[in-house]
Every structure is written in C-alpha cells, then in structure tokens.
Amino acid sequence: MASIREIGPNQIRVEIRRKGVKVPARTFETWTEARDWATKTEGRILGNEYVAPATAQGTTLKQAIEWYEKAVLPRTPASAINKRTYAAYWKASDFASWRMNAVMPWDLRDWRIAVLDEDNAEDDTLVGPAARWSKQTCWHYLQFISHLFTTWCDENKVRLPNPVSNNVRPILDNARDRRLDDQTDTAGRTEEDRLFAVVDASTSPWLGAATRIALETCMRQTELATLEWSRTRLDGDAPYADLPKTKNDRARRVPLSTRAVAAFRTLEKLFGEKKRPTVLGIETGSGIGQAFRAVVTDEAFPDLRWHDLRHEAISRLFERTDLRDHEIMAITGHLSHAALKRYTHLRAARLASRLG
Numbered sequence: 001m002a003s004i005r006e007i008g009p010n011q012i013r014v015e016i017r018r019k020g021v022k023v024p025a026r027t028f029e030t031w032t033e034a035r036d037w038a039t040k041t042e043g044r045i046l047g048n049e050y051v052a053p054a055t056a057q058g059t060t061l062k063q064a065i066e067w068y069e070k071a072v073l074p075r076t077p078a079s080a081i082n083k084r085t086y087a088a089y090w091k092a093s094d095f096a097s098w099r100m101n102a103v104m105p106w107d108l109r110d111w112r113i114a115v116l117d118e119d120n121a122e123d124d125t126l127v128g129p130a131a132r133w134s135k136q137t138c139w140h141y142l143q144f145i146s147h148l149f150t151t152w153c154d155e156n157k158v159r160l161p162n163p164v165s166n167n168v169r170p171i172l173d174n175a176r177d178r179r180l181d182d183q184t185d186t187a188g189r190t191e192e193d194r195l196f197a198v199v200d201a202s203t204s205p206w207l208g209a210a211t212r213i214a215l216e217t218c219m220r221q222t223e224l225a226t227l228e229w230s231r232t233r234l235d236g237d238a239p240y241a242d243l244p245k246t247k248n249d250r251a252r253r254v255p256l257s258t259r260a261v262a263a264f265r266t267l268e269k270l271f272g273e274k275k276r277p278t279v280l281g282i283e284t285g286s287g288i289g290q291a292f293r294a295v296v297t298d299e300a301f302p303d304l305r306w307h308d309l310r311h312e313a314i315s316r317l318f319e320r321t322d323l324r325d326h327e328i329m330a331i332t333g334h335l336s337h338a339a340l341k342r343y344t345h346l347r348a349a350r351l352a353s354r355l356g
Contacts, residue, residue, distance in 0.1 A: 002038035003033070014038050047316045055158050056101035061211065063092045064100055064152045072151055078284060082194045086144035100152070108145065112138055112170060126170065135170040142169050178308040179315060184322055204291035206280045209263040211292075214309040217241065218317070221306055222285035228277050234261050244335050254331055284326035318346040 003015045007027070013036040016023040020228075023041060028034040054252075066088050073080045073087075090096065095103060096348070113119060117128025127135060146164035153160050181191040190350055192215075200208035210224060219227070223243050231242040239256040246252060256264070267279055292306045310332075317328050325337055327343075332342055 002042055004038060005036050016041055027119070041259070050234060055156050056160055057099050057155075059100050059152075059290045060096065061098050061103060062096040063101060065091050066198060067155075068148050068151065072147075078286070081142070081355040084143060086141050089141065090145065092207070097253070100149075100158075101160055102322075103149075103163045105161075105168050108142060108163050108168050110144065112168065116170060135172055139169050141170060142356075176308060176311060178305070178311065180302055180304075180312050189300070195296065198295045198300070199292070202291060204294075206282075207288075207291050207295070209266045209270070210280055210288060211309065213260055213317075214262040214306070215313050216257045216263070217254050218310050219254065220285075220310060220333070221288050223333075224281055225278065225282055225285040225288055227277060229279055229281050230277070232256075232264060232279065232317050234264055243333075246332060248335055250333070250335075252330065252333050314340075314343055315346055318343045 002019070005013055007013045010029045012029065012031055013025060014034045014037060015025045024035060026034075028037065054119065069084070069087055073083055076083070091272055093109075094296045097307055100306060101336075109115045112337065115132045116126065116135065117130040117132075120125050120128035120130065131140075142164050149160060149162045149164070152158075181189065184190055185194070195211065196208065198210045202208070213219065213224060217224075219241075224245055226245065227241055227243065231243075232246065233239050234256070239261050241256060242251065243254060244251045250284075264279065268275065279286070289306050296304055314328070317323055323331075325340055328340065329337070331338075
C-alpha cells in the first residue's frame with residue numbers, strides 16, 4: 001500500500017510497500033502528482049494498470065482527429081491527402097461529439113452496414129443498391145479510425161480497446177481477374193494494341209515504356225517507380241533489374257526479356273544526358289497510377305487498373321513459358337506457392353492442348 005506524506009515545502013514523498021516487491025521511494029512537488037504516480041505504480045504491480053478515465057472521457061473523437069492532423073499527418077506525407085479526406089468525414093459525422101471511450105465496435109459495425117446498405121444486398125458482395133461507397137473505400141475509412149486510436153492512446157498513455165476489431169471491417173476480395181482482351185476490334189486491334197496507343201500518347205512520356213515493362217517483368221507499381229538506373233543491366237546475355245526494396249521487404253533480381261530491354265532503351269533515349277537516378281524520373285508509385293488513370297478511361301478500357309498489368313504478366317508466365325513455380329516466384333516476388341494457386345489452371349489448360 002502507498003504511503004504519501006509531506007516531508008517539507010513542496011516535497012511530497014511516496015513510499016509503496018508490497019510483499020516481495022521493492023519500489024524506490026519518489027518525491028514530488030504536488031499532492032496530485034504524488035497520488036497519480038502511486039495509483040499507476042500500484043496498478044502495474046498488481047497487473048491492473050490504472051487508466052485515468054478523465055483523458056478518454058474528456059476527449060471527443062473530433063478533438064482526437066484534430067490532434068492527429070497536427071501531430072501525425074506531417075510525418076506521413078505520402079498518404080496525407082487521403083487521410084485528410086477521411087478526417088474531414090469523421091469530424092462531420094455523428095461520431096464527432098462522441099467521447100473516445102464511447103466508440104465501440106458494434107457502433108462502427110452498424111455504421112458499416114448502413115453506408116454499404118448491407119441489409120438490402122441481394123448477392124454475395126454484401127453491398128446494397130444504395131451503398132455510399134465500395135467495400136474498399138469503407139475499409140480505408142475504418143482503417144483511419146483504427147490508426148487514430150492506436151496513435152492517440154499511445155501518445156496519451158491511455159489504454160482503450162481499438163473499436164475497429166474483428167468483424168468491423170468489410171471482408172474484401174482483392175483477387176482481381178481482369179485480363180487484357182485478345183479479341184480484335186473492327187480495326188483489327190487487340191486491347192493491348194489499343195492500350196499501347198493511348199499510353200504512348202500520354203503527356204507522361206515515360207508511361208508507354210512503363211506499361212511495357214510492367215507486362216514483361218511483373219513489377220509492382222512502387223518497385224518500378226523507385227527502380228534506379230544503377231540497378232539495371234541491359235547489356236550482356238542475361239540483362240536484369242535488381243529490386244532492393246519490395247512489398248515483402250526482400251530483395252530480388254528480375255530477368256529482363258528482349259521486349260523489356262527495348263522499353264528500358266526507350267527511356268534512355270527519352271532522358272538522354274538528363275537521365276535521372278530512377279528509370280521513370282518520378283518519386284512515388286502513385287505517380288504511375290495517376291498518369292495511367294488519366295488516359296486509360298473506363299469508357300475505353302472497362303475496369304482496367306494498373307495493378308491488372310501485373311496479373312496479366314504473371315498469367316502470361318504460366319501460359320507462355322515452361323518456367324517452374326519456384327522460378328516464377330523468384331520473378332514475381334511471391335513468398336509462397338499458395339499465392340500462385342489462382343494461376344495454376346492456366347498452365348493446366350496449356351498442357352491439355354498438347355495432349356491432342
């Protein structure tokens with residue numbers, strides 16, 4: 001039990017005596033500081049750490065978000081634009097005036113059901129006809145709340161359960177199956193032909209080469225955007241590109257086909273003597289996505305996204321080569337065979353055609 005006593009002007013001494021536990025005495029200038037330290041320390045000793053309710057009860061969600069905008073967003077410039085959008089939404093929502101300790105998982109689950117109109121969904125997507133957003137967008141808004149609670153509680157040394165717990169986020173099916181259509185149009189062009197035409201005409205002069213490299217190498221968006229010339233070898237019998245930093249935090253070497261080398265040569269000619277450290281001359285992967293969306297419209301290329309090029313490239317490795325699964329994994333950067341299961345049927349179909 002804690003013993004708190006005044007031993008002199010502005011000197012409040014705290015001693016805690018527990019059987020089998022030795023806690024050095026502490027001296028504070030005020031009684032409030034002394035009592036707070038004694039309560040917290042005793043709670044830690046008993047495994048029941050004290051959490052001052054006044055902090056959580058005295059802070060609204062809006063106030064916490066305003067702190068987040070000032071303290072956290074400047075440290076994450078790459079995602080700050082999107083996070084400011086999420087912050088503005090939540091500050092204007094019904095939750096804004098709620099105290100931090102009042103936001104519960106079931107409240108956010110009810111919110112998710114409402115914004116996705118799940119009660120009126122008639123298929124397996126769990127998104128109704130009056131849904132405000134897609135499941136992916138809803139997931140991002142909830143992820144913002146989750147990160148807010150994590151950082152705010154850590155900053156204020158407050159223990160609160162994260163309300164974005166299991167079953168709160170919508171279940172996402174991220175496995176896209178969009179492939180480039182090899183059927184020709186009235187002009188005799190495949191979708192790939194038409195795609196190359198629009199990216200080559202883009203105001204981003206590197207986009208055409210970047211698109212070809214993506215289809216030949218399976219590189220992810222950020223991997224390609226941050227690839228440096230010093231890590232590429234275009235000459236010799238085995239040209240390659242070294243990726244020191246990938247999504248899985250594992251470096252890998254990507255072999256380059258003749259078409260990939262040709263695309264890199266195009267970039268060399270494009271930049272000439274002003275060649276920049278990175279092969280595309282941009283700083284982040286978002287620049288690729290923005291340039292791609294500017295010319296690849298849904299009207300001309302329904303539901304085609306930049307990441308679909310990686311799916312197309314991996315599919316072609318299974319369809320057009322005799323590479324073994326572990327060799328394909330070395331190129332794509334997948335860490336397990338399970339991640340490639342969705343592609344194995346492509347090889348089965350190709351092998352079946354050989355049987356006659």
